[in-house]
Amino acid sequence: MQLTPxxxxxSFAVVTVxxxxxxxxxxxxxxGEERRARSIEADPAERTDVASMTATxxxxxxxxxxxxxxxxxxxxxxxxxxxxxxAVLPQRCERVAAAREEPGRLSCLDAGDGVLPSLQLRTxxxxxxxxxxxxxxxxxxxxxxxxxxxxxxxxxxxxxxxxSYQHTGEFSTRTRIYDVAADGSxxxxxxxxxxxxxxxxxxxxRDEEARNFWGVTFESERTFFxxxxxxxxxWLMHGDLDEGRLDTVTDDVECPxxxxxxxxxxxxxxxxxxxxxxxxxxxxxxxxxxxxxxxxSVDDQLxxxxxxxxxxxxxxPSQRADRPRVxxxxxxxxxxxxxxxxxxxxxxxxxxxxx
Amino acid sequence: xxxxxxPAVAIAAPxxxxxxxxxxxxxxxxxxxxxxxxxxxxxxxxxxxxxxxxTTTVGLxxxxxxxxxxxxxxxxxxxxxxxGWWSDRAxxxxxxxxxxxxxxxxxxxxxxxxxxxxxISSIVAFDRFGKGLRTAPRDAMIVAAExxxxxxxxxxxxxxxxxxxxxxxxxxxxxxxxxxxxGYRPIFIVSACIAIxxxxxxxxxxxxxAAPVVRAEPRTRRxxxxxxxxxxxxxxxxxxAGALSVVTVSDGFxxxxxxxxxxxxxxxxxxxxxxxxxxxxxxxxxxxxxxxxFGARTVYLAGHTLLIVVYMLLMRASGAGTTFxxxxxxxxxxxxxxxxxxxxxxxxxxxxxxxxATYLGATQTVVASGRLVSSLAFGALWxxxxxxxxxxxxxxxxxxxxxxxxxxxxxxVPASADDEER
Numbered sequence: 090m091q092l093t094p095x096x097x098x099x100s101f102a103v104v105t106v107x108x109x110x111x112x113x114x115x116x117x118x119x120x121g122e123e124r125r126a127r128s129i130e131a132d133p134a135e136r137t138d139v140a141s142m143t144a145t146x147x148x149x150x151x152x153x154x155x156x157x158x159x160x161x162x163x164x165x166x167x168x169x170x171x172x173x174x175x176a177v178l179p180q181r182c183e184r185v186a187a188a189r190e191e192p193g194r195l196s197c198l199d200a201g202d203g204v205l206p207s208l209q210l211r212t213x214x215x216x217x218x219x220x221x222x223x224x225x226x227x228x229x230x231x232x233x234x235x236x237x238x239x240x241x242x243x244x245x246x247x248x249x250x251x252x253s254y255q256h257t258g259e260f261s262t263r264t265r266i267y268d269v270a271a272d273g274s275x276x277x278x279x280x281x282x283x284x285x286x287x288x289x290x291x292x293x294x295r296d297e298e299a300r301n302f303w304g305v306t307f308e309s310e311r312t313f314f315x316x317x318x319x320x321x322x323x324w325l326m327h328g329d330l331d332e333g334r335l336d337t338v339t340d341d342v343e344c345p346x347x348x349x350x351x352x353x354x355x356x357x358x359x360x361x362x363x364x365x366x367x368x369x370x371x372x373x374x375x376x377x378x379x380x381x382x383x384x385x386s387v388d389d390q391l392x393x394x395x396x397x398x399x400x401x402x403x404x405x406p407s408q409r410a411d412r413p414r415v416x417x418x419x420x421x422x423x424x425x426x427x428x429x430x431x432x433x434x435x436x437x438x439x440x441x442x443x444x
Numbered sequence: 445x446x447x448x449x450x451p452a453v454a455i456a457a458p459x460x461x462x463x464x465x466x467x468x469x470x471x472x473x474x475x476x477x478x479x480x481x482x483x484x485x486x487x488x489x490x491x492x493x494x495x496x497x498x499t500t501t502v503g504l505x506x507x508x509x510x511x512x513x514x515x516x517x518x519x520x521x522x523x524x525x526x527x528g529w530w531s532d533r534a535x536x537x538x539x540x541x542x543x544x545x546x547x548x549x550x551x552x553x554x555x556x557x558x559x560x561x562x563x564i565s566s567i568v569a570f571d572r573f574g575k576g577l578r579t580a581p582r583d584a585m586i587v588a589a590e591x592x593x594x595x596x597x598x599x600x601x602x603x604x605x606x607x608x609x610x611x612x613x614x615x616x617x618x619x620x621x622x623x624x625x626x627g628y629r630p631i632f633i634v635s636a637c638i639a640i641x642x643x644x645x646x647x648x649x650x651x652x653x654a655a656p657v658v659r660a661e662p663r664t665r666r667x668x669x670x671x672x673x674x675x676x677x678x679x680x681x682x683x684x685a686g687a688l689s690v691v692t693v694s695d696g697f698x699x700x701x702x703x704x705x706x707x708x709x710x711x712x713x714x715x716x717x718x719x720x721x722x723x724x725x726x727x728x729x730x731x732x733x734x735x736x737x738f739g740a741r742t743v744y745l746a747g748h749t750l751l752i753v754v755y756m757l758l759m760r761a762s763g764a765g766t767t768f769x770x771x772x773x774x775x776x777x778x779x780x781x782x783x784x785x786x787x788x789x790x791x792x793x794x795x796x797x798x799x800x801a802t803y804l805g806a807t808q809t810v811v812a813s814g815r816l817v818s819s820l821a822f823g824a825l826w827x828x829x830x831x832x833x834x835x836x837x838x839x840x841x842x843x844x845x846x847x848x849x850x851x852x853x854x855x856x857v858p859a860s861a862d863d864e865e866r
Contacts, residue, residue, distance in 0.1 A: 116634055119627045123625070
């Protein structure tokens with residue numbers, strides 16, 4: 090075919106248009122993602138007072154994780170308006186959890202201000218949300234905390250060695266469950282280190298030298314679920330405080346969280362490649378599992394917004410170096426639908442649902 | 445050139461003389477200018493962010509980055525001669541240009557995939573190989589497209605368009621980064637797309653050789669194709685160009701001296717390059733036309749005397765103000781305007797048609813090598829003594845080189861008389 094100037098020109102025009110289209114698409118797509126990330130970053134600056142929060146129905150207690158002066162403080166938003174103004178308490182916590190049916194009862198893991206780690210479990214509560222009591226914790230990095238629904242038990246998990254769950258067998262944790270007295274203070278003398286309990290694997294007693302426990306979730310004021318790690322294996326355990334025993338439920342899942350009505354258990358399961366986790370929910374009656382809609386690997390203990398929705402915190406991708414870590418809380422339906430942003434600039438969420 | 449044999453032409457001649465001076469520049473030169481403009485946008489937008497990308501995202505150590513940077517500067521030196529020789533031997537400048545521009549265009553996205561020193565170095569080498577390959581044949585095509593007495597202006601126009609691209613590239617990169625911070629992927633892809641459009645312009649709008657060029661039979665190739673005087677002229681020109689480039693302080697050092705001596709805000713550093721480029725752009729065409737009028741040699745050497753002024757200004761730069769800096773980089777830009785395109789015009793006018801690209805490639809190689817030596821020399825002098833001494837030596841060296849040039853190159857009249865091809 091003779092390449093006449095006309096053909097050359099037309100070919101050139103086609104190639105140019107295609108190249109410009111590709112260039113524009115790639116750039117606009119990147120710009121769009123940036124804009125989306127920025128809009129999430131536009132954290133609500135509005136604050137409101139605590140009283141208005143606790144008076145208007147269920148609210149979510151969380152750790153404020155936006156890059157501003159209140160970073161790390163305990164905060165609350167109403168379940169009805171999680172994107173709206175939040176009430177911020179003066180206390181700073183590494184993790185915070187509420188007793189679902191006991192308003193004015195929070196457990197807080199506090200790292201302290203000093204250079205050397207001095208972890209404490211502190212309970213916060215009362216109408217003014219002041220400190221009710223605290224106990225010292227072993228370990229160097231705070232990890233998980235939960236309260237039972239009625240607020241009579243609190244749990245803490247800390248890292249003694251290591252600081253991440255990423256590599257099974259390469260960290261050591263310490264987990265305790267405390268009695269919380271009527272005045273709201275945690276009682277160290279009336280607490281149990283889970284490593285003291287008897288472990289039964291499929292009904293057979295087991296005496297392991299080295300066990301790790303992490304991620305307690307309270308099924309009732311006496312019973313709970315927890316993760317147990319032995320060597321490279323992880324187990325989901327069901328614990329009974331009155332009988333002082335732990336029984337295996339299943340394996341390979343971590344950080345369980347039980348739904349408010351007790352019908353479902355949410356947890357994270359290691360991927361086959363071993364390089365992360367996926368969130369799943371198990372129906373405790375049928376023992377069937379549904380994979381949740383979150384496609385990324387997130388290292389968090391799920392919490393329940395209601396009987397059909399879980400919450401968790403994800404680190405924001407556009408992290409600036411040497412700025413405090415910013416997180417956002419996402420909500421996902423347990424039917425596997427894609428997650429949605431629930432609270433910008435937040436982590437460690439739990440719900441207070443006292444009606 | 446006018447062939448005044450036929451009466452028709454003789455009658456036409458006086459009418460031609462009374463036409464306005466500004467005859468139209470050939471579309472080939474404009475198209476090649478557009479290709480260079482687009483390609484420079486593409487390569488300069490990558491060059492602007494490459495140090496940052498390699499050290500942060502790819503995670504190269506300073507030593508590894510130094511290696512890639514050295515490759516970036518050095519690969520073209522060797523390849524230019526190859527490009528010129530190949531295009532002359534094959535008789536197909538346009539094809540060699542297409543290969544060269546094409547190589548650089550397709551290399552761009554691979555920066556995103558390559559990892560580690562070896563990978564990045566390969567991409568840099570490939571990218572810059574393409575650049576070296578195409579520069580000589582491109583200049584040869586410009587020479588072929590314009591009559592000798594308008595070569596200065598033609599190169600001026602081409603260099604001016606080229607410089608627009610060189611200025612727009614970093615600006616585009618910085619704008620894209622402002623919209624998408626750390627968005628390197630869009631930059632490499634947009635760069636590749638723009639480079640491909642440049643290749644398209646070359647392919648669609650620049651004519652290839654209409655008829656095969658008279659290619660010498662292999663056996664005569666070994667003998668000098670050109671009359672001995674012409675090759676002797678060219679050898680002298682090479683020596684002069686090489687000597688002058690050895691005593692030319694590179695931009696990077698000029699800017700560094702300016703910045704450290706005048707305590708300039710480091711964030712304004714990139715503007716020094718921009719200012720020089722703007723002066724270069726503004727003066728390209730005027731100096732090219734001056735070269736046509738007064739001789740390329742004159743303008744070429746005058747440009748180098750400007751450099752001596754720049755060196756003396758740099759020696760007195762302590763605590764100087766904005767005007768001083770502007771004047772210095774303005775003169776630097778003027779130096780470029782008087783030398784880069786003008787030298788190409790000069791070489792193009794003495795080179796025989798079938799060896800044009802080779803001559804141009806040889807010149808570029810000599811100049812680039814001289815620059816490498818000068819960078820090493822100045823870099824060695826600077827920390828050891830201080831830049832004052834270095835600048836003084838270079839100033840004296842430049843004066844000596846210019847004197848050498850005046851002696852070695854008696855007015856090199858463009859060899860239009862014995863040039864049959866036009």
